[in-house]
Amino acid sequence: MSETGSHNDVPEQNLPSEHGAHGGDVAVPDDPFANPGHPPHEFRRQDIDERAAKHSERVTAGLFGLSMLGTIAFIACFVIFPVDKIVFIFPFGNVSALNFSLGLTLAVALIGIGAGAVHWARTLMSDEEFSDDRHSAGADDALRENVEQQWIQGAKESGFGRRKLIRNTMFGALTLVPLAGVVILRDLGPLPEDKLRHTLWSKGKVLINQNTNKPLRPEDVVVGSLTFAMPEGLEESQEDFQEQIAKAALMIIRIKPEDIKDKRERDWAHQGIVAFSKICTHVGCPISLYEQQTHHVLCPCHQSTFDLADGARVIFGPAGHALPQLRISVNDEGNLVALGDFEEPVGPAFWERG
Amino acid sequence: MSTTTEGSTRRGKKPVGQRAAEWTDPRLGLYKLAKSNLRKIFPDHWSFMLGEICLYSFIILILTGVYLTLFFHPSMNEVVYHGPYAPLQGVRMSEAYASTLHISFEVRGGLLIRQIHHWAALIFIAAMLVHMMRVFFTGGFRKPREINWLFGWTLLFLGMFTGFTGYSLPDDLLSGTGIRFADGAVLATPVVGSYLSFFLFGGEFPGHDIVARFYSIHILLLPGLMAGLLTAHLILVFYHKHTQFPGAGKTEKNVVGMPLLPIYAAKAGGFFFLVFGVIAAIAATVSINPIWTMGPYRPDQVSTGAQPDWYMGFSEGLIRVMPGWEINAWGHTLVLGVFIPLMIFPVVLAAIAVYPFIEAWVTGDKGEHHILDRPRNRPVRTGLGMAWLSLYFVLLIGGGNDLWATHFHLSLNWITWFVRIGFFVVPVLTFLVTKRICLGLQRRDRDKVLHGRETGIIKRLPHGEYIEVHEPLSQEQRHVLTAHVQPEPIDPGPEVDENGVERKINPVSKVRAKLSRGFYGENGQIAKPTVEEYEEITSGHGHH
Amino acid sequence: MKKLSARRRHPLAALVVLLLALAVTGGLYAALAPAPKAQADDSAQSLAIEQGKKLYSVGCASCHGTSGQGSSDGPSLVGVGSAAVDFQVGTGRMPAQQPGAQIPKKKVIYDQAEIDQLAAYIASLGPGPAVPTKDQYSPTGADAGKGGELFRTNCAQCHNFVGKGGALTNGKYAPTLQGVAPKHIYEAMLTGPQSMPSFPDSTMPQDTKADIIAYLKEVDSSTSKNPGGLSLGSIGPVSEGLVAWVFGLGLLLGIATWIAARTTKAKKS
16 A cells, blocks of 8 residues: 555654563574564554554545445446446447446445455554464363263153163154155156157158248258258147257258168168257257268267267267167158157166166 | 444443443343454464355355346246347247346346356355365364364355356256256166156256246255355354464464454455455456347257356366266166266265365374464375366366367367376376475475575675575574474384284274375475474584 | 437448448449340350359369369369359368368458359359359348347357357367358358358248348347447356456455555564
């Protein structure tokens, strides 16, 4: 702080005489490593120079005053700026005038109080150090004996050790009663049954392009393109849309049939159009970072990488098994359709998955 | 305020504060309580204020959190947005997300409070971690403070989950991805995984319940537990009295510093406002979790750069670098690729929680300690602490591997491999290097005590030799550098008794003795100078 | 309208008015210009192909083959269409400088006329997507809300919520979309450059592409609003955590040091 600048030399006669009986332990003269004891208190300029103290007082009061101004400015900003006012402030960008001004005025109001209090404590309140004795938390022998005696007496009077039947039934009751609390949690949710094994896909369901909400036709899908599809009949406004799309989301790509390395994948495709689950088999992120040159698809969450040209097998990262593939074909209207549900559960693995 | 002013005593009446205190005392025992506490001594050190940062950000979180509950709707009912934020107009979203948009764009000051709340949460947990490491490296966890260490650790642990449940509430695409991960992790639990998942989500993921459930956990259950633990933590700090660093006049039997009233009332009270002010300034100028850019959660949408808040980053790292192991047998699946990281996550944290008890057992230390260790004087502990931090940091890198890749033009796959190997190698290297550095510093302390401080002044002696003048240390400096106790390693006793017959030594005590030698054997510490050594040198020809 | 009236005193307003006037005049001229245009077009087209071929043999043939058939150093360009050329050359990705995981965006070395000539030549090699017209890619009148949903379904997984880009495998990456011209974004969707899959009109119709471009314009952090303050790169919680540690905790530790430091003592002189 400013008052501790170049003027902190004070003539010796201005210093008050030593006071307080400090000292603590006195060094044992022949031990060079002994604790020298508490050093004598030294004075700050403010303690001896009223001018310096006055200065500190003014700084402290100034900080408190600044805080008051901050609060007033806060209220003023709250009233003045509309909530949707955007201003450009370098280097913060096009920020909300209200957020910016309220935050900074609040900061001034708070920092003024804080800095004032700390400055006050540092410069004007006594900085004399004291020493407190410590006492061990533990009891002495007599007290311990006393308490243990009380405990034994209490236990004896209860007959706890003697009347075993009471003791045992009480333990039994206390053990059982929490079960009520556990049982009552049962209706937190339904049982999984086979819900994790089934999706909305079934034989003949048309693949709906998510961009257009129209059926997807094989000629729409070109090599190197990426399209996302959902089953026909699924509407965003449906109550269970989120649960259904969480399992049914599809990723549609087209690979030249001769580039497909996995035979089953080729068989389940339609003229090289393959439909894989969009839900990562690791923990369920919608995986779709499709690199069309290599046919690799990467998960943005944990970087599992699958080779879509090779049965979507895992080639890197923490996923444990390949992405499930949906068998597709074309119906009479020339739209892509599913030939059934996924043959295995989509998404993260679980104990019953098998 | 209960200040005595001349004015109010003039009419022979006691000041109002005093009267209030005297009215309360017979009912609450105020004076007895205040007697030992008003002038309680607290030592002054910057690192002793880390806990205060935690406390104050917790208070800020409660204050701003209560405000947010006034406007937030913890509901997953779907609405179509027609508010002022143009790029979301006409988009279907949950009420939770819509009300968060409302707080951000339509409630005056709402965005500020939201940002203060979120910044305070990040700083809260960062400060808890730093506070914990300060206590760790200085041995502040030793008897009688082990239980308080566990309280503090539990606060950190609960804080992480309070944070997770909190940032999941807006139901935006980023936090929804986090919940999706939580579901995948729960599903990986052997035997009961799918049941737990259905109970947690009230049916199939994502369901309509999770936001409301996280809400009550976030605003009631976890903060309630934390408030209780925090109170206990503070009571114990008061009860034990604060530790202190070695120094003149400071002993195991006293605590040296300034009194609570007025110095700490002003400094700590002022610090609350400073912490709040700094967080307000950050919230005014730096955007945090701009959920409007992320869109509402849909299980079939995702964005790259999907990371959790920083305190969950190390668990994210564990998940990302784990190889995809999966065992399929007898019609069941054991998802090790998810389950192992899920188990390592608490183990990493628990490792540091149980350390005080392990150290006390290994070193056989049963004494009370109120003078803190200088980290260099306990090289093994310091090394282990640094190793733990390095592991944490390596996993943080793993958690952000995609951003490291794009910002440093590296390959994602190489970073993942670095973390996989670094997980095992970096902590060991860090331990060895840290221990080495600590021993080097101990040697330097020893030299300083025996030969004094190097002044940098070169002097030419009459016969032409140049020497550097060494200035002897003050009594206090010598004391500080030699105040630490250097324990002897535990001796399991001789392998053979006096008759030359082999003694049976319990293998556990053998291990313990070996570990103890690691701590306090000749490779574990540099013998501090003895009085004799010091006197022999100083009585001779002085410096160097 | 309110926005317009607020901005009409902007120093650039005059320029905008001038440009608008020019555009209107040009548009009117184009619409009302006399008929013999078609014939002129044909010969202009063949001239452009001729010029493009010359440029091609100097700048591109070493990798893509003398007639665009491709080689070990570069893919075939037959059938990629003029949109691909306009994107690759117009963003400076082509000609490539050095092999690597991915060919980065660089300084553009051809002017637009030369790019058009190159594009005309490549388009003549085989049918492919053509350079979009302004009314195809212009975000005016498009639905940014719908665009946002489409963006999050189709694009955000690689390019991040607001198009800041992200990592792909083995050093490849999805580049940032902020500051990229709408035309180039449109062409990229249409043609799928490098690792990026294509989103042809058959699966992502023109108007939905314009919706996406409109959304990107709304969230471009350099021009759009950022009510909360510094956007920290819009890359999510990692940069936020860094700020909390460095600025948040850093500042607070500094303050703690100040609070606990000893006040300077008076010295005896």
